[in-house]
Amino acid sequence: MENNNIVVAIDGPAGAGKSTVARAVAERIGLPYLDTGALYRAIAWKLDREGIAPEDGERISQALASFRLEFIPGGLMADGTDVTAAIRTPEIDRIVSAYAARPEVRGALIELQRAQAKNGLVADGRDMGTVVFPEAELKIFLTASAEERARRRYKERLDRGEAADYDEILKQVVERDNYDMTREIAPLRPAPGCIILDSSYMDAAQVTDAISSLASRFMEQERR
Known part of the structure; x- marks a missing residue:
């Protein structure tokens, strides 16, 4: 390094x-500090809000093609919205793992994460x-x-x-x-x-x- x-x-x-x-x-x-959990939670928040199921890989890829994530002091912006509090709810706790397991989601984030290092x-x-x-x-x-x-x-x-x-x-x-x-x-x-x-x-x-x-x-x- x-x-x-x-x-x-x-x-x-x-x-x-x-x-x-x-x-x-x-x-x-x-x-x-790279808050990777927040990234996955933000994606789960977006896909759930848009009614896209974890099994729908094609729609996930389409939704994430233009999705913008940006770290801000103490939080995270998703498509221009501060989602710092919204992604830390019991509902997101329940759904994030299913979305995070999708190859479309992991592929979208892996290079973003590596670029920070x-x-x-x-x-x-x-x-x-x-x-x-x-x-x-x-x-x-x-x-x-x-x-x-x-x-x-x-x-x-x-x-x-x-x-x-x-x-x-x-x-x-x-x-x-x-x-x-x-x-x-x-x-x-x-x-x-x-x-x-x-x-x-x-x-x-x-x-x-x-x-x-x-x-x-x-x-x-x-x-x-």
């Missing part, structure tokens, strides 16, 4: 805390280390038990003042795991050479410290 910067790819299942940690690590080590970055998702950035200097698979991930989601929704049912959230987490791990396109799995980090008994600060330390070590090696 130029300028002694590296790519840090953080993969893992839903609710493992990838986005929170990736943002914190990026700030800590001075690299840009010329000066290094921290990216989180489900196929960052396996597909998008297979040559990343540091690959992390961040996981936690399904029960712990459901508890975190449950607490997040209560903290936002939303109604929440722990048992229903746990069911969704387990179903999402099964879907992501068994889909044909870019299934969720640890990337070759990755470091597996179980955060079941760690808070976000501890995970951030651990990954930042590893990243700083790799950056120091790049400078030598």
Whole structure:
């Protein structure tokens, strides 16, 4: 990488805390943060609003041909609309995985994601280390038990003042795991050479410290 910067790819299942940690690590080590989850959520938001089913590959391709995505400070614009809040709803939680599994969607985003890496970055998702950035200097698979991930989601929704049912959230987490791990396109799995980090008994600060330390070590090696 130029300028002694590296790519840090953080993969893992839903609710493992990838986005929170990736943002914190990026700030800590001075690299840009690529919110890949927001990109997929924005596409799901658009296609759902237009009534395009995940199975309709032809209409998906047509819809995405002119779709414009742009990161803004603290959020994301989709076709000129600020969708920062709209893409973080339980409804998008339920539908995003089905759209993200489509080859038309992944193909539309993969080059956009790779283009951001010329000066290094921290990216989180489900196929960052396996597909998008297979040559990343540091690959992390961040996981936690399904029960712990459901508890975190449950607490997040209560903290936002939303109604929440722990048992229903746990069911969704387990179903999402099964879907992501068994889909044909870019299934969720640890990337070759990755470091597996179980955060079941760690808070976000501890995970951030651990990954930042590893990243700083790799950056120091790049400078030598």
